[in-house]
Amino acid sequence: MTYACFVTGPAARGAALAAALLAAGLPLSALAQTPAPATAPAAAVTAPAAPRPPQGISESVAAIVNDDIVSTYDLAQRMRLLIATSGVQPTEQTLPQYQREALISLVDERLQFQELRRVEKEQKIEILGTDQEVDQELAGMAQGNNMSKDQFMAFLGNQGIGSDTIRQQVRAQMSWQRWIRGRYGSRLRIGDDQIKATLTRLEAAAAKPQYQISEVLIDATRVGGQEQAMTGATQLVTQLQQGAPFPAVARQFSASATAASGGDAGWVGQGEIPAEVEAVLTTMRAGQLSPPIPVRDGVYIVYLRDKRSGGGATLVNLKQAAVALPAGSSLADESAARAKLTELRPQVKSCTDMEAAAGRIQGVVAGDLGEAEIADLAPQFREAAETLAVGQISQPIRTQAGLHLVAVCGKRSGGAAELNREQIESRLYGQQLSMIARRYMRDLRNSATIETR
Structure with a gap:
């Protein structure tokens, strides 16, 4: 050039x-x-x-x-x-x-x-x-x-x-x-050996964490070098932190194949993203935006939309009904709270009617605790989550905050949903076509x- x-x-x-x-x-x-x-x-x-x-x-x-x-x-x-x-x-x-x-x-x-x-x-x-x-x-x-x-x-x-x-x-x-x-x-042909290799890699990574991400890739060769890419990425992170929509920024600035979909890369795991990006993702929480992440020939910005543990973990969805009872309350207060939950327990036929049943008893508040790994639960709740089947309700559980009934509304193994051969072939096809397009443009510039x- x-x-x-x-x-x-x-x-x-x-x-x-x-x-x-x-x-x-x-x-x-x-x-x-x-x-x-x-x-x-x-x-x-x-x-x-x-x-x-x-x-x-x-x-x-x-x-x-x-x-x-x-x-x-x-x-x-x-x-x-x-x-x-x-x-x-x-x-x-x-x-x-x-x-x-x-x-x-x-x-x-x-x-x-x-x-x-x-x-x-x-x-x-x-x-x-x-x-x-x-x-x-x-x-x-x-x-x-x-x-x-x-x-x-x-x-x-x-x-x-x-x-x-x-x-x-x-x-x-x-x-x-x-x-x-x-x-x-x-002309592109995704062979059976490529699909099988990808399946093997995904199966091996299924026991490890997966991340649902959106991404922006600043291509250093396109913007004039790694230093320019890092400067540009730093400025874009500031704009994103100030409220610029991630999908719109990705469509205008990203060199990744995901730019057309607003940077949406879906669920990714080990081996599907650069090691530098994966190392940062392990330290992030869902809803966080990464700092600029330098990689070979460019800089990534990643928004972590969600994360999940590998296939060895068990995820549980819980609801609770509780009576507030601070630590140090009298035995009489604790007995009264326990009586309310004992009265409520047989009235709850399923997770869907817990809030309605709790609303009929004064002083009892019910709510959805969402989905979490059993290993991450408080010890008092962890035992109930491990031993109860879906649809069962615990006996009253004492914590520092009060007394609780815990209902198990769902259980599942962690890990990514299995991709079929057609989905894997489509992903590999898109990746290879994007790589060809970038090389073509690089040759035209040169x-x-x-x-x-």
Whole structure:
């Protein structure tokens, strides 16, 4: 790849950013305050035409990709789109990152369009998506945001985003995916040996913890090196902590195959994720966001949605009815509380009627304790969970907080649900196709002449 960079360094990046924003008629402060979409507009309105540079201000060149120009107007428009659709709240410190991501995205699109047009000409086939297909994709995107297509386009227009900007991005994505799947998809063969090896590995890992995660992968080779990837990931973690939606961030910034599904990687276990990521997951609780995790050629951000123990653990679902009784209460108070629970116990026929039955006895409160590993329960409850069958209710149990009746509402072995051969084949197919697509783009970048200014 021939890569000439005429503007470098933080000061120059700031100057280039200001030029891009001015070219689109957008002050820096205005962009920094642009909110992300919250709810659908009440009614569809006509989207304004794409903003053009104000009178007297001409566009300049942001990049040249094999003689194909990316203007500062294009760059500012893509930045607007990225910010509006990812939910991030830009600041002066983070705007250079979004500028860089927008420019990389535009350069990649130019390379994709150039390659697709070359293939169409040489092979006399049609690959590029039609206007009708783009409209269908936009309608699907709008539906995912609880909007009509007209409402979605109006929202983007109100953010100063021209319709050509979103249409070009959608056309590039759908056309490139069609070409990759058409060229390589039919050639990919997932052999029985691969499926069997995966099954063997999953069975071996079934006794170990599994994690339900969403992920963002910042590809170091795409953003200019590991240091840039770490800086970008750190800024994205801050944005996520401040409320940016993880799925939206993943769709705009992640280089993983899961980006299209908002970063949803499902349940994963040992051997399915990089060792560096797994080491961090073992220290996290459900609902936590990881710090940036450096791996070979990139940086991960992981959101742990849930975790479960391996197949050797037993999970139990419990409900309780309790009478508050602090430690040190008199024997008379304890006897009265025990009498209430003894009266209640035969009235509870199943877990579903515990709350209703408890509500008829003054001073008794019932509630769902949820699902937990038996090994993690308090000692007083653990014995009941181990010895009682599903549907059975314990005798009154004394704790520091009071007296409790515990009902076992469910028991199951821990571990992941078994994947069938079709699911494993589909997962392996998606992983290999994603790897091919990334290598293809890497080759296009390496052979291209790209100048940024």
